[in-house]
Amino acid sequence: MLSQVKSCAIYGLESFLVDVEVDISSGLPAFDIVGLPDAAVKESRERVRAAIKNQNFDFPIKRITLNLAPADIKKEGPHFDLPIALGILSATEQLSAESLKQYAVVGELSLDGKVRPVNGILPMAIEVKEKNLKGIIVPWENTEEAAVIQGIEVIGVDTLKDAVDFFKGKFSIKAAKTTPKGQTPYRFEGDFSEVRGQENLKRCLEIAAAGHHNVIMIGPPGSGKTMIARRVPTILPSMTFEESLELTKIYSIAGLLSSHSGLISERPFRAPHHSISIIGMVGGGRIPKPGEVTLAHHGVLFLDELPEFPREVLELLRQPMEDGKITITRLNATVSYPSRFFLIASANPCPCGFYGDPFHECSCSPQQIHKYLAKISGPLLDRIDIQTEVAPVKFSDFESTSITDSATIKKKVENARLLQLERYKGENIYCNSQLTPGLISKYCKLGRAEKLLLKDAFNRFKLSARAYNRILKVSRTIADLEQSQDIKEDHLAEALRYRNLDKYYQNLKI
Amino acid sequence: MEDTELLIALNMIPMLGSKRISDIASTFKDMQSFMKAGRDEILQISGISDKLCEHILKNRDKINPSEEIIKAKKIGARIITIADKDYPELLGQIYDPPPVLYVLGDASTLKYNAIAIVGTRKASSYGRNVAEYFGRELASREINVVSGMARGIDSHAHKGALDAGGPTTAVLGCGIDIIYPPENINLMKKIIHCGCIITSFSMGMRPLPNNFPARNRIISGLSMGTLVVEAAEKSGSLITADFALEQGREVFAVPGSIMSPYSRGTHKLIKQGAKLVEKIDDILSELRLESAFSGDIKESGTTADLSGEERAIFELIDFQPVHIEQLLTESKKTSREINSIITRLELKGLIVTLPGGYVMKI
Numbered sequence: 011m012l013s014q015v016k017s018c019a020i021y022g023l024e025s026f027l028v029d030v031e032v033d034i035s036s037g038l039p040a041f042d043i044v045g046l047p048d049a050a051v052k053e054s055r056e057r058v059r060a061a062i063k064n065q066n067f068d069f070p071i072k073r074i075t076l077n078l079a080p081a082d083i084k085k086e087g088p089h090f091d092l093p094i095a096l097g098i099l100s101a102t103e104q105l106s107a108e109s110l111k112q113y114a115v116v117g118e119l120s121l122d123g124k125v126r127p128v129n130g131i132l133p134m135a136i137e138v139k140e141k142n143l144k145g146i147i148v149p150w151e152n153t154e155e156a157a158v159i160q161g162i163e164v165i166g167v168d169t170l171k172d173a174v175d176f177f178k179g180k181f182s183i184k185a186a187k188t189t190p191k192g193q194t195p196y197r198f199e200g201d202f203s204e205v206r207g208q209e210n211l212k213r214c215l216e217i218a219a220a221g222h223h224n225v226i227m228i229g230p231p232g233s234g235k236t237m238i239a240r241r242v243p244t245i246l247p248s249m250t251f252e253e254s255l256e257l258t259k260i261y262s263i264a265g266l267l268s269s270h271s272g273l274i275s276e277r278p279f280r281a282p283h284h285s286i287s288i289i290g291m292v293g294g295g296r297i298p299k300p301g302e303v304t305l306a307h308h309g310v311l312f313l314d315e316l317p318e319f320p321r322e323v324l325e326l327l328r329q330p331m332e333d334g335k336i337t338i339t340r341l342n343a344t345v346s347y348p349s350r351f352f353l354i355a356s357a358n359p360c361p362c363g364f365y366g367d368p369f370h371e372c373s374c375s376p377q378q379i380h381k382y383l384a385k386i387s388g389p390l391l392d393r394i395d396i397q398t399e400v401a402p403v404k405f406s407d408f409e410s411t412s413i414t415d416s417a418t419i420k421k422k423v424e425n426a427r428l429l430q431l432e433r434y435k436g437e438n439i440y441c442n443s444q445l446t447p448g449l450i451s452k453y454c455k456l457g458r459a460e461k462l463l464l465k466d467a468f469n470r471f472k473l474s475a476r477a478y479n480r481i482l483k484v485s486r487t488i489a490d491l492e493q494s495q496d497i498k499e500d501h502l503a504e505a506l507r508y509r510n511l512d513k514y515y516q517n518l519k520i
Numbered sequence: 521m522e523d524t525e526l527l528i529a530l531n532m533i534p535m536l537g538s539k540r541i542s543d544i545a546s547t548f549k550d551m552q553s554f555m556k557a558g559r560d561e562i563l564q565i566s567g568i569s570d571k572l573c574e575h576i577l578k579n580r581d582k583i584n585p586s587e588e589i590i591k592a593k594k595i596g597a598r599i600i601t602i603a604d605k606d607y608p609e610l611l612g613q614i615y616d617p618p619p620v621l622y623v624l625g626d627a628s629t630l631k632y633n634a635i636a637i638v639g640t641r642k643a644s645s646y647g648r649n650v651a652e653y654f655g656r657e658l659a660s661r662e663i664n665v666v667s668g669m670a671r672g673i674d675s676h677a678h679k680g681a682l683d684a685g686g687p688t689t690a691v692l693g694c695g696i697d698i699i700y701p702p703e704n705i706n707l708m709k710k711i712i713h714c715g716c717i718i719t720s721f722s723m724g725m726r727p728l729p730n731n732f733p734a735r736n737r738i739i740s741g742l743s744m745g746t747l748v749v750e751a752a753e754k755s756g757s758l759i760t761a762d763f764a765l766e767q768g769r770e771v772f773a774v775p776g777s778i779m780s781p782y783s784r785g786t787h788k789l790i791k792q793g794a795k796l797v798e799k800i801d802d803i804l805s806e807l808r809l810e811s812a813f814s815g816d817i818k819e820s821g822t823t824a825d826l827s828g829e830e831r832a833i834f835e836l837i838d839f840q841p842v843h844i845e846q847l848l849t850e851s852k853k854t855s856r857e858i859n860s861i862i863t864r865l866e867l868k869g870l871i872v873t874l875p876g877g878y879v880m881k882i
Contacts, residue, residue: 209848210877213855229877359875366645366876376671380703399877401845466867488856503863504856507873 011035013100013107016114016143017093018134019078019085022298022345023259025133027114027141029079030090032097037073043094045078048086048297057088057119058095065123065170070102084343086297089128092117092147095170096177109177112144113165123170127151129265132258135159147173151269155262158255158273200241203415207401211238214398214508215354216419219245220426221442221487224331224353224393226316226386229400230363235356236281239312242354243277244416246310247424253308256348260307264300278309280351284318291323292330298338298345303330306351316355317385324390327353331393353394357386367402388476395443395480396508426490442487447479454482456497463499467506481505523550527601529585530554531620532722533576538616542602543567544576545619555580591723597624597696610634614741614767618720618734622696625716629687633809634664636739636764638757639673639749644782645841645874647750648676649882650774654747655680655688657800663809664689664715666743668735669708671701673749673757682710689742692719693735694727736760737767744807745770747797751785758785761794770806772797823870829853833861834881837871841878 015030041055062069076094078085093115099105116134118126127149135156138146145163148156153166167173202212211227218225219242227235249257254273261267261274282290282302293301303311313319330336330349337346360379364370374382430441437449445453456464464481467473473481482497485505489497529551530541547565548554562573592599600606600621608630611617623630635658637651651673655665659681667674669690681688690711692700696719699705711717720738721731736759740746746764748771751757761771773794776783790796795806804810826834836842836850848858862879865871873879 207845210844210855210859213859366874366878372642376701376703399875401843401877463867467863470867470869500860503860503867506863507859 011101011103013097013110015093015097015100015110017090017116018114018130018137018146019083020087020130020133020263021083021343023133023263023300023347025130025137026080026083027137028085028090029077030093030097031077031079032094032101033075033077034070034098034101035073035075039071039073041074041076043076043078045076045081046084047078047090048084050088051078051085051090054088054091054094054119057091057121058098060121061091061119061123061170062095062098064121065174067099067104067170067174068102070098074098084297087128087130088118088126089116089130091119092125092149092167092170092173095119096173099174105174105177109179113147113163114138114143114145115147115173117147117149117167117173119170125149125167125169125173127269129267130263131155132158132255132262135162135164136259138162147176154270154272155258155267158258201244201416202238202241202419205234205238205241208234208238209414211398211400212414212419214396215242216245216423217484217487217491217508218354218396219352219419220423220491221395221430221483222352223395223443223484223487224355225396225398226355226357226391226394227398227400228357228359230367230402231358233400233403235400236312236314239281239310239314239354239356240279241416242310242312242352243279245419245423246277246352247420247427249275249277249308257308260300260304260347264305266305278306279312280306280309281312281314284313284315284320286319286323288320288323288326292326292336292338292349293347294338294340296340298340298343298347300347301336303327303336303349303351304347307348308350309352311351311353313353313355316357317382319385321385321387324385325387328389328393355386355394356400357383392476392480395484398508422491425493426487429490429493442483442490445479445483445486450479450482454486454497456502459499460497460502463502467502471506471509473509477509481509484508524599524601524603525551525585525589526554527603527619528588528599528722529583531618531720532583532585532588533579535575538618538720540567540572541619551585588723592622592696595624595697597622598627599623600627606630608742610744611738611741614737616737617741618738620722621718621720622723623716623718624696625712625714627716629664629689629715630718630742632662632664632687633807634666634689634743635803635807636666636743636746636760637673637677637749638667638736638739638746638751638760639677640751640755640757640782640785641670641672641674642752642782643672643676643750644776644780645878645880646776646780647673647782649872649880651676651749652680652683653882654749654774654797654800654803655682656684656686658803659686659688660684661800661804661809662686664742666691666739668693668732668739669701669704669711669717671704675704675707677749678707678711682707682714685714688715690715690717691735691739691742692717692721692727693731695719695721695723695725697723698725698727700727732756733759737763740764740769741767743769744809745772745803747772747774747803748786748789748794749774750776750780750782751789752782753784753788755785758789761789770795772803772806774798826865826868829857830861830864833858834865834870837865837879837881839881841874841880844877844879847879 011034013032017028017030018025019028100107118128131152132155139159139162147165150166150168156164258274280302291301334350335346336349359365360374361382362373364372485497485501488501526545602619655677658665664687665681666689667677678688694700740760740763748757748761764771771794773786773789774797871879872882
């Protein structure tokens with residue numbers, strides 16, 4: 011007796027349909043699984059046997075052969091338990107095979123027959139819709155997540171019996187529906203208005219957010235760098251549905267969605283510690299899993315104490331910063347994960363933290379300072395358009411003249427982004443930070459006075475060629491924030507202020 | 521007239537001071553007779569002990585002055601001995617002038633009037649600014665700025681002089697073919713381009729700690745006066761100032777904040793009678809150099825063409841570093857306006873921005 015149940019497997023960020031074929035024949039009792047199962051799939055034999063027995067069904071004392079097709083791709087995870095159990099029940103005619111054909115089934119079983127939640131439900135639901143199946147049977151806790159996809163039935167089941175009853179038509183479960191809003195995996199309450207002082211830094215971050223420019227903040231420890239970075243997601247434009255969907259897929263596969271959560275609607279904020287490994291940062295492993303750069307997709311990647319990160323980890327950030335994706339090649343697979351993140355880094359000015367503070371003696375030698383800052387390589391620094399300084403705490407105590415709140419900044423940022431989207435239609439980029447040197451000369455045209463100012467600045471500040479493009483890109487964004495067509499002198503003059511690291515190096519090297 | 525080759529050879533023998541070298545050189549006159557000289561002949565020279573004689577004999581065979589001359593030529597260095605007419609006049613007047621100088625760059629730089637600027641290696645931003653300011657002002661009046669190319673004040677004094685495109689001389693505490701401190705390689709190239717680098721040490725000499733007092737003696741010896749910009753209580757710059765006094769030259773000191781650890785040494789000098797320097801004229805009038813240069817002096821920025829809001833911000837900035845957040849609070853302007861104004865003021869040469877988000881007047 012043969013039966014077939016459809017299920018799904020994950021490859022990278024995508025899902026594909028898997029046929030779970032069960033054959034039961036006479037012979038010595040055995041239970042074999044073929045089709046490149048990993049350990050978790052092989053172990054499902056024991057869970058399925060116990061679950062079937064404990065839900066008062068009959069487990070056949072026969073020779074059971076199970077195939078997961080296509081048989082040439084590794085399958086992993088415990089989510090094949092439920093389809094395997096249903097396949098066995100169907101092959102032993104405890105369940106009609108006909109009704110199974112229209113649905114994909116995923117779920118892990120516990121020994122007593124309860125269905126447990128699994129990872130990667132959202133991409134599976136997308137695959138089910140694309141393959142024109144009628145619906146998907148998912149663990150009850152995963153219903154909201156799957157129901158994000160419109161146009162398919164999402165059936166949440168709590169036990170093996172529920173699933174069997176559903177296919178027998180005895181148990182009607184209403185397909186779950188969801189609105190595209192839900193929880194975020196990491197939600198930071200907060201607002202820019204809560205940060206006292208630091209108006210200069212806030213302005214920097216406003217510009218950075220408006221043009222998607224990466225930022226490095228330099229300042230003594232304890233000056234509020236982390237506090238303000240955590241609030242950056244609150245000034246970024248709201249995510250579009252497509253962005254939310256993509257992000258939710260990533261979190262679904264990484265197993266970071268809590269139960270009963272639908273789409274992620276707020277931008278993520280990831281702050282890995284500097285003890286992070288290469289795999290932790292960019293993803294990988296024997297069977298590749300997304301890393302921090304992918305988890306920060308469409309959101310903020312905050313690297314506190316940037317020079318403390320291992321150099322090889324930092325160098326790996328270059329591809330994702332450039333291409334917006336990271337490709338990982340392993341023996342078993344080559345996968346690409348999206349990683350369009352907004353980098354906010356922080357650094358102390360020197361190992362002791364007092365370099366540049368006129369009121370404290372810095373105890374570091376020039377070599378120490380140089381060595382410390384040189385850990386951030388030139389090519390990486392090239393991709394960080396805005397470099398700013400954080401005031402020591404004593405200056406944040408000052409009564410601020412203006413209290414800027416997140417909502418006001420967000421509005422300005424969104425308007426500036428709209429302007430950029432409109433301007434770069436057909437250029438295959440969407441924001442100022444992506445401008446290539448060729449596009450810079452096309453979109454960052456300067457008038458006579460502006461050219462003079464820039465020339466003057468170059469002679470006086472002895473700027474590098476690297477700095478030149480950065481300054482033009484940033485001044486383009488400053489102009490956009492004011493909805494100005496042209497880059498004016500004021501915009502350039504302000505952009506020239508965000509080149510602090512150059513200055514550090516100049517002071518050290520002379 | 522002593523033989524050039526002999527002087528170079530003697531200078532290559534470690535531990536031999538200037539006085540001894542000139543004594544030996546005046547005894548033997550040329551290389552050949554020195555090489556042939558026996559133990560007794562050398563011992564006859566006054567002040568040479570058995571031990572020193574042994575040392576000289578031991579090293580005599582190892583050194584090869586003609587090879588040294590070729591080596592120096594290869595890197596473009598010129599060797600000036602005390603016998604040359606190009607030997608710096610002021611340096612020749614001191615008690616024990618170095619018999620041999622290696623010069624890289626334009627040796628005629630040494631003919632200008634010269635002032636030394638020295639100070640601590642760990643300078644504050646105030647000290648760096650002051651060093652650059654005086655370096656620039658002196659060089660723009662065609663006064664040679666002499667310093668030691670060390671980190672901190674020295675480097676900034678050279679930098680100021682280079683900014684004015686004017687003459688500057690770096691005196692090294694190592695061989696002319698050694699770059700020390702290594703991060704100053706670019707500065708060194710620029711100095712060679714606009715002025716010169718000199719040393720009394722033979723090729724390949726490492727920057728040993730003992731070398732530096734000897735170098736400091738040359739710095740003060742080359743100059744009409746020595747300006748100490750910032751020095752901690754126990755600083756090498758104070759040694760240079762002592763040498764200057766010994767050599768009968770002027771000592772100038774720049775005052776600083778009484779709170780700053782880097783101004784203790786300069787304040788000590790002022791208490792002992794060094795001339796307090798606030799502006800360039802304080803130095804020029806003391807040395808009667810006011811009329812020495814009549815060309816155009818490159819002015820630093822003027823406040824004449826400031827717009828209303830630029831002036832308002834400029835007036836809030838002092839000679840002490842002010843943090844930008846403080847300016848924001850005091851001016852009641854937004855960060856957008858302030859940042860743009862600061863760049864303009866900086867471009868006009870009225871203020872400098874310092875690491876850490878500070879700005880100050882220059």
